[in-house]
Amino acid sequence: MPNSFTSYWKLHKVSILLALLCSAFYFVFAYQLERTDFIKLLTLFAGAFFICFKLIQFEKWNFKFLLIVGIFFRLIFLYAEPNLSQDYYRFIWDGELVSHFINPFLQVPNTLIDQADLVIPNAKELHNGMGGLSARHFSNYPPLNQLLFGVSAYLGGSSILGVTIIMRIMVIGADLGILYFGRKLLKNINQSPHLIFWYFINPLVIIELTGNLHFEGVMLFFFVWALYLLSVRKWEWAAVVYACSIAVKLVPLLFLPLFITYFRSKKILGFYGIIGAVSLFLFLPFYASEFINNYSQTIGLWFSNFEFNAGLWNVVKQIGIQLDAKPWELIKTYGKVTPVLTIIIVLLFTFLRKNEKLPVLITSMLWVLTIYYFMSATVHPWYVIFLLVLTAFTKYRYAIIWSAAIVLSYYAYSLTEFKESLWLLAIEYMAVFAFLIYELIAYRNKT
Secondary structure (H helix, E strand, C coil): HHHHHHHEEEEEEEEHHHHHHHHHHHHHHHHHCCCHHHHHHHHHHHHHHHHHHHHHHHHCCCHHHHHHHHHHHCCCCCCCCCCCCHHHHHHHHHHHHHHHCCCCCCCCCCHCCCCCCCCCHHHHHHHHHHHHHHCCCCCCCHHHHHHHHHHHHHHHCCHHHHHHHHHHHHHHHHHHHHHHHHHHHHCCCCHHHHHHHHHHHHHHHHHHHHCCCCCCHHHHHHHHHHHHHHHCCHHHHHHHHHHHHHHHHHHHHHHHHHHHHHCCHHHHHHHHHHHHHHHHHHHHHHHCCCCCHHHHHHHHHHHCCCCCCCHHHHHHHHHHHHHCCCCHHHHHHHHHHHHHHHHHHHHHHHHCCCCCCCHHHCCCCCCCHHHHHHHHCCCCCHHHHHHHHHHHHHCHHHHHHHHHHHHHHHHHHHHHCCCCCCHHHHHCCCCCCCHHHHHHHHHHCCC
């Protein structure tokens, strides 16, 4: 045993030391970082990302090493309260409502907080923590996500930290599922299985999902599982699992038309039918006469009211300002145009691209979502994680660059008045566009 340990140390000494250094970075990030300290945040993130790159470079064929490292990095955050996002307060609020059989889609927190018989533990702390924006709007989290919130609230008891720990365990479990099915899918489409580690040990994934408790990872677990089932021709079960992905986050809805040219047979009716039936089954417990209006109203706000880390929208806004347009009116118009353009883009990729093969289908998904994010007025850092997963199954890698550069968007939180730096956003998007153009030219030349 001592000899084997010594030889392992000699072979992997650099990687082990890098992993320990990265663990220290994550500890500081989890327990000693304020969101307003942008320089510290940027330094820690950049250091962790560099180490992620070196670990994959040195150990990409060492599955056990990267698995253990990825799990250990996540466990460092186990007892930490999220420090880059306050969304978890709303997750817990909704979870407490669900655990007490109260429909979270029918009343906004600002109304509920004034009720004398409100049964939510830590109600005032949760209400204050979620912020005024969330507190005055209806919940926008789909039913399966709400169920997971409810289970977390029930198991976590009356402690906010207890609930966050349960949620964190769920998110870590989902990441392990992505690793498992992602490797199997990569093998099935003749790609190197180590590519999934660009997701599993990526600092953006660890910080935003495990650290800040965003449930994109749970959505992606079902999504990758569904793609794997398609790769082994179990399309009926793939439809069930895909519906679960939609019921956690709505983003996979965007890709549904692409399956028309993937199946090219009557199977598409069965595929859509199963997704529709499972989705209806999951939404049914939350249905009420006000549900559709409340939910669609909240979803609509993301297109016409909010803006953060935008690409094309910032260009349009600056041009509009030069022409004396009012930004708050312009974004409403922009928000009406964006969904129409998105539908057109999805249809173009559906009918002008041969999506019969799964790798081509996934590449179409990647382009659709990329263009949608480029046009969107709101691109939170954790949104890019979906692109990161999709790129693992294609020949493109620009989402990895974006997963590193998007940390620049957090500069806005370092200022009391919350103001974005257009220069930093320009650097972020220029880095992504430059690498994307490089890849397009390189692969066209190879072809």
